[in-house]
Amino acid sequence: xxxxxxxxxxxxxxxxxxxxxxxxxxxxxxxxxxxxxxxxxxxxxxxxxxxxxxxxxxxxxxxxxxxxxxxxxxxxxxxxxxxxxxxxxxxxxxxxxxxxxxxxxxxxxxxxxxxxxxxxxxxxxxxxxxxxxxxxxxxxxxxxxxxxxxxxxxxxxxxxxxxxxxxxxxxxxxxxxxxxxxxxxxxxxxxxxxxxxx
Numbered sequence: 747x748x749x750x751x752x753x754x755x756x757x758x759x760x761x762x763x764x765x766x767x768x769x770x771x772x773x774x775x776x777x778x779x780x781x782x783x784x785x786x787x788x789x790x791x792x793x794x795x796x797x798x799x800x801x802x803x804x805x806x807x808x809x810x811x812x813x814x815x816x817x818x819x820x821x822x823x824x825x826x827x828x829x830x831x832x833x834x835x836x837x838x839x840x841x842x843x844x845x846x847x848x849x850x851x852x853x854x855x856x857x858x859x860x861x862x863x864x865x866x867x868x869x870x871x872x873x874x875x876x877x878x879x880x881x882x883x884x885x886x887x888x889x890x891x892x893x894x895x896x897x898x899x900x901x902x903x904x905x906x907x908x909x910x911x912x913x914x915x916x917x918x919x920x921x922x923x924x925x926x927x928x929x930x931x932x933x934x935x936x937x938x939x940x941x942x943x944x
Contacts (some may be wrong), residue, residue, distance in 0.1 A: 747920035759881075760919050764825035767850050768877040772876065772943035774779065777901040779879040780942050783872065787856050788848035789813075789871045790832070796842050798888040802831050805847035812867055813849065817860040826850045828871075830929070848872075871913065876936040878902055878909060879917075886930040891916045894932045902934065906939035910936040 760766035772780040791808045795801030813823040815918065831930060833844040848870060851859050880898040884890060895914050902909055915933035 759885070759927075760843075760926065762825075762919070762921055764824050765826045765850070765852050766919075767826075772940060775942060777880070780900060780936070780940050781879055782874060782876050783874065785874050786872045787851050788870045788872055789851055789862065789867060790846055790848035791864075791867045792844050792846050794842045794844050796897055798831065798845055800830065800831060801845035802847055802886075802916075803819060808864060808866055809847060809849050812862050812864070816863045818863065819860045820870065821855075821860050823852050823855065824851055825921075827919045828832060829918045831886075832902070832913055833916055833924065834913050835894075835911060837936075842885075846870075855902050876940055877915075877933040878907060878936060880932045882932075883928050884930070885928065886916055886918045891930075891932065894930075895934075896905075898934060902941075905941045908938040909936050912943075923927050 753873050767783065767786065769783050774780070789809060791805045793801035793805040799839060809829075810825075815822050818864075827851055830848045830849075830850075831900065833847075834843050834845075837843040850872075864869075878898060880894050880901075882890065882894050883893075886887055895916075915931075917921040917931035917933055919930070920928045
């Protein structure tokens, strides 16, 4: 049984979606937050590209078509938040990387989501997990995402936090049409004892 707590009550930055992924704030320092997430089901797709922004745009279009009716039954669903991009940590400039993008399925479709009509889409389970989170404004571009990921890993290294080093998540909450007060995040999945001292 997947545990999902919708609708959002504690995300002041999640203003454009009726359903937002809920979390429990474990602690907060000047540099990051530690959050606890319950298991959820996502609709996901992978895109190979040299830049995160290009891969994310291709993948976003596929997922948006799915919630707009490109599924068995032609169900139209409300946009949920956040959009999660799984970014491999080791990417080389001259080689494309595979970026995995996901939307959390609406609460009504968590148990039995309609099958996608595209074979490039699949359902994924996000397990129960604790994440280290750094928030930033503006646009989630390859360069800004990498910068904030770097700043977060530096801080996690400084406090001796253990986390998964093989990938991180780029997390966006706003539609491309929103110009002001945008909110993005970088997540690293915690491994072992949580560190929340500054």
